[in-house]
Amino acid sequence: MDNLLILSVVVIMGTMLSGEAAMYTVGNSAGWDISADFPSWVSNKTFYVGDVLVFQYNKYHTINEVDKSGYDNCSTDNTLLTDSTGNTTVPLTAPGNRYFICGVLTHCLGGMKLAVTVERNQTLSPIGAPVGAPLSPFDPQSATNPASGITDGSNLPSFISRSSEFGKGCGVLSWLCTLGTLLMVLAVKL
The missing domain is CATH 1.20.5 (Single alpha-helices involved in coiled-coils or other helix-helix interfaces)
Incomplete structure (x- = not known):
């Protein structure tokens, strides 16, 4: 008993x-590559706080999180996060817009960039319950060391494993x- x-x-x-969370492999089978169609890939997705972006790429690419200006101009002058390991996991920790580019200028100019809008979770909360601020070392606005915002995934919770098809x-x-x-x-x- x-x-x-x-x-x-x-x-x-x-x-x-x-x-609780969805993992998205950016660019699907093409991965983070110049051949991927990122506007089409992102067009039918809704991202929520707690979801995770997985960038898989070869040694000729990098992943850089930038502000809107950096995204528009393919500039890494004010990079928030950067990585070149080939397998980068980025948790989406707060609502708002996030911008990612390849640090190779010609790749970015060729379309290797991604803009995502992160929505608040659609969870069931008691009426009148306060919405707390996200508590995460990966929040680019609050991190003292912005480079720590990109992780290899080894310290992510084990429940981040379901695919995005299941919905919220x-x-x-x-x-x-x-x-x-x-x-x-x-x-x-x-």
Whole structure:
């Protein structure tokens, strides 16, 4: 009986965490490359706080997060974040616009740049609940060392693994599963 309760709690927690974030491989199978069509790739996606961008690229490219001016002018003069490891993971930690370019000028001018708009999560909150500020070392506006904003993913939470196809409705489904499991556990005890 106690084992059933422990198993139920583990299943409930796993189900609840499965709908929290989406990972997007930028450019799909082309990756972060001059051949990718980034405007088309981003056009049918909605990004939320907690989602993660994964940039996969070869040694001839870099990933640079810049401001709007840097994006428009393909300039790395005021780079917020930079990486050239070939596999860069960028958590989206706050709502707003984010801009990424390849640091190779001719690549950026050829279209190797990406602008994403990050929306607030569509989570179920009690009415009147305050919206807290994101607490993350990856927030480019609050980091004392902006270069720390790009990570190899080794320190990201393990639940960041679901694909983007599941949408944001998983939270409701998770709560329904939780309720069903609790009712089942109570019925077994009676």
